[in-house]
């Protein structure tokens with residue numbers, strides 16, 4: 001392979017220079033192993049590239065007004081060459097982005113990549129997650145169909161439960177008391193300007209911090225001289241990144257030929273569908289609303305979860321030994337698998353048990369703030385602390401392994417709530433079997 005010599009064309013050289021602003025010029029050979037990161041961060045970045053490029057094309061046809069939005073989507077999908085395909089690519093990239101970011105977070109936790117030297121990047125990553133969720137959610141309203149209208153009505157009404165500021169927050173997002181033309185205008189500006197602006201800035205910062213940390217996380221190996229096994233970024237790393245990116249692009253493009261993004265009838269504020277659901281990435285919180293007092297479901301639990309994640313890298317020795325999955329310990333790997341399996345089972349039993357048995361009993365008391373709020377919250381905190389002490393004190397796992405198990409517990413519980421809310425809730429949010437017609 002030819003190096004970047006003085007014969008290299010100028011345009012190619014400046015492209016290489018650009019790439020080398022985002023990467024160190026040489027990277028440790030051990031970090032090139034695909035199974036270290038599974039290319040998840042790069043895949044997320046590729047999806048963001050697809051989203052921006054298809055988003056700009058969509059803007060050529062889309063009209064952001066309540067009167068014209070829906071018909072402009074029909075024009076796009078029925079009359080514009082490749083319009084349907086471009087819309088599908090935008091839709092699937094946006095949804096995969098959330099899933100890929102979650103996997104990226106799990107990989108960072110399981111390879112001990114949020115410890116020393118990477119703490120700030122973890123925090124920036126969490127804000128990137130919020131921005132990606134915000135971008136998805138604001139985009140959800142833009143087609144102005146029944147699905148969009150009622151999902152956004154559900155989610156913005158969740159904001160109304162926030163104590164003191166609730167109705168102010170709800171009005172701020174909606175631009176009035178109901179979801180309507182001002183909401184669409186607000187969401188449009190957030191979606192095409194404010195959120196992408198912050199996203200790009202934080203993304204560049206995120207990449208630069210990976211670069212400043214000397215590339216991906218790698219095992220501490222005092223015997224080897226780290227510099228001796230470094231290889232040039234171009235072509236070694238870039239070729240691998242390009243391969244992963246191209247596979248993802250091809251996958252989304254092919255899927256988008258066959259599977260269309262949903263579009264129901266035009267939004268009708270007077271007619272709510274049978275069971276309006278939040279977008280899938282908020283369905284886990286909607287599920288919490290069925291079990292907890294709204295203040296706890298919408299505010300206290302999400303804030304506690306987010307604060308816990310924020311604090312994680314600043315807790316001494318909470319990260320696994322860096323650069324090896326599960327810190328290189330077979331016991332740690334077993335713990336992770338057992339925790340994930342146990343959480344699936346327990347969450348499922350708690351949700352179904354609460355639905356069938358407990359809710360009617362505790363709702364019979366008037367003070368649901370205590371029975372559905374304080375008590376379950378204290379139980380959850382007690383469970384997490386008890387689990388931690390059992391692992392760290394009694395079973396002699398390291399602190400990092402116990403923390404890893406706690407993170408897995410929280411994330412898997414959220415995923416199970418999402419699956420139950422998405423597939424197993426039918427009309428009026430009653431438990432049901434998925435894919436069974438609930439006409440009655």
Ligand code: HEM
Nearest residue numbers: 037039040041042044045113121122125126128129216217
């Ligand atoms: C828009 C979303 C995101 C994008 C595009 C992104 C992209 C990337 C990329 C390209 C890398 C280099 C390694 C790799 O490919 O895995 C990386 C590393 C990293 N990311 Fe993200 N990321 C995002 C969100 C997050 C989130 C939500 C977190 C955690 C809360 C996070 C934490 C980290 C950390 C700690 C590293 C350093 C890992 C290491 O050194 O091995 N990122 N990210």
